[in-house]
Amino acid sequence: MTQQNAPVEKNEILEVTFEDLTHDGAGVAKVNGFPLFVQRALPGETGKIKVVKVKKNFGFARLMEITETSPDRAEPPCPIFKRCGGCQLQHLSYEGQLKQKEKYVREVLARIGGLQDVRVHPTLGMDEPWRYRNKAQVPVGEDRGKLIAGFYAERSHEIVDMPSCAIQHESNDDVVQVVKKLAKKYGIRGYDDKKHKGTLRHVVSRHGKTTDELMVVLVTKGKELPNKKNLIEEIRKELPNVKSIVQNINPKRTNVIFGEQTEVLWGEEVIHDYIGDIKFAISARSFYQVNPEQTKVLYDKALEYANLTSTETVIDAYCGIGTISLFLAQQAKKVLGVEIVPEAISDAKNNAKLNEIENVDFAVGEAEKVMPWWYAQGVRPEVVVVDPPRKGCEESLLETMVNMNPNRIVYVSCNPATLARDLKYLEANGYETKEVQPVDMFPQTGHVECVAQLLHTGN
Ligand code: SAH
DSSP: OOOOOOOOOOOOOOEEEEEEETSSSEEEEEETTTEEEEOOOTTTTTEEEEEEEOOSSOEEEEEEEEEEEEETOOOOOTTTTTSSSSSTTBBBBHHHHHHHHHHHHHHHHHHOOOOTTEEEOOOOOOOOOOBBBEEEEEEEEEEEEEEEEEBBBBBBSSSEEEEEOOOHHHHHHHHHHHHHHHHTTTTTBBBBBBBOOOSEEEEEEEETTTTTTTEEEESSSSSSEEEEHHHHHHHHHHHHHHEEEEEEESSSSSSOOOOOOEEEEEOOOOEEEETTTTEEEEESSOOOOOOOOHHHHHHHHHHHTTTTOSSEEEESSSOTHHHHHHHHHHHSSSSEEEOOOHHHHHHHHHHHHTTOOSSSSEEEOOHHOOOOOOHTOOOOEEEEEOOOOOOOHHHHHHHHHHHHSSSSSHHHHHEHHHHHHHHHHHHHHEEEEEEEEOOOTTTTOOOEEEEEEEEEOOO
């Protein structure tokens, strides 16, 4: 086979029209059919670009000038938008973001899942799509001997020092700034990931939106934390809402944030929050949705799709701290939740007690192992809810789910590509995707959450 040469060269300057937008916010221009990806360019715009990288089937270019502007273009309010890798879509109006996400979901379901005609609803968005995050996980480092804390620059491991983040709740911003200031005052060194030296690796802040409780987690390389006592005292003084100060020790050379060892330095082990009427205790390492307002929207939709009548047994696989399980339990006979992180299951059990919900049972383990075990015990749920991480469900789990033969499956997904792959499997095994609802849990970023309802087709 002859290998065709790319029609563009590195450093070439071109005038192009952008036709499309990738889910991570890059504009797509085509030169003789050869796609070039350009950050912060929008479909319908024309502009001058400089080619920076040419691969076999595609290339990357930098936007130098926009010559025709899209009516969907918005002025990004964040001063570090261009350097930070956190948000990809601030330059697109919110209306445009919601449309883009719906389009992306539809395209991926068709391309990967073979679901050309599936009903995809318009994305459910927020009235105020800023300052929604209840958790900040901010890397700490040093720049020429000065401690800095912020986000990683796009596609890199270089920390951009950050005074404030436009999608974080203000309280989380405050935590980061206070810890930064105090760490400097008490000579606590920032972590150098290249040399694997220093003390403070991450500041993690969690905020309960309805309770206003705060948790501060200091992730350190070793057990030692200089001036610990003063540090705790001053954090409490400066941040009166703090209910929990925790140290997590992560001695490994890794970009995984948390280590195995967690120690409460002051206060409680958990903070609390409500979604709807249900109260949740959340500990440092447990998964809890980051956008509490939209979580309610997401769970209400999941509950609607589960269509419960108080007589059903329901499985909630990948249940985290039992959030969806407890929502479901209000309308089911019995809910069984499974989750791999032991602390999350311990939170889930506490949360059931906290809300006096008794028709739930939680198991620790890999969902793909626990489900077959339940199946062998004769568990036959009418409804199965899954909410896996980005990589989606193991095929063995889908197989067990099909064997359990539920009437309905509710699939909650944070990655449309793996959702599409898994729906394809389920479609081939007796289920039909009735509808898919995208929910905007992550405004200003390219991420989109979906809930899908599948019904048994009777074969
Ligand atoms: N439904 C919950 C959590 C969803 S996030 C909520 O809405 O809050 C996905 C969860 O799956 C995480 O808590 C993660 O720890 C868990 N997880 C990841 N791999 C798993 C596996 N193989 N088996 C069970 N749980 C797993």
